Each structure stands twice: as structure tokens, then as C-alpha cells.
Amino acid sequence: MDTATVVAFTIAIALLALTGFSIYTAFGPPSAELDDPFEDHED
Structure with missing residues (x-):
């Protein structure tokens, strides 16, 4: 094969x-382990 193809x-x-x-x-x-930073700081 040609190097560019590889x-x-x-x-x-x-x-x-x-x-x-x-x-x-x-x-x-x-x-499930991911947090939403916007939900943590609701005003």
C-alpha cells in the first residue's frame, strides 16, 4: 500500500x-456519573 493510504x-x-x-x-x-454544573447552581 501507498504511505499516504496507510x-x-x-x-x-x-x-x-x-x-x-x-x-x-x-x-x-x-x-450516570456525569454532573450537570448548571443544575448545581440554580438561582
Whole structure:
């Protein structure tokens, strides 16, 4: 394979992995531990 193709696939896979992990953290089971700072300081 060409070097540019390998680099492009590596960047694409890293981006997809980061996006998947972010969605899992935001909406999956770990989201139960997240706090909303705006709800903590209601006036």
C-alpha cells in the first residue's frame, strides 16, 4: 500500500474510535456519573 493510504486509514480509524468512545461516555452507562454544573447552581 501507498504511505499516504496507510496514514489516511490510520487517521480515519483513530477518529472513528474517538467518536465511538465519546458517544459511549456521553450516553452509555458511564454517563450516570456525569454532573450537570448548571443544575448545581440554580438561582
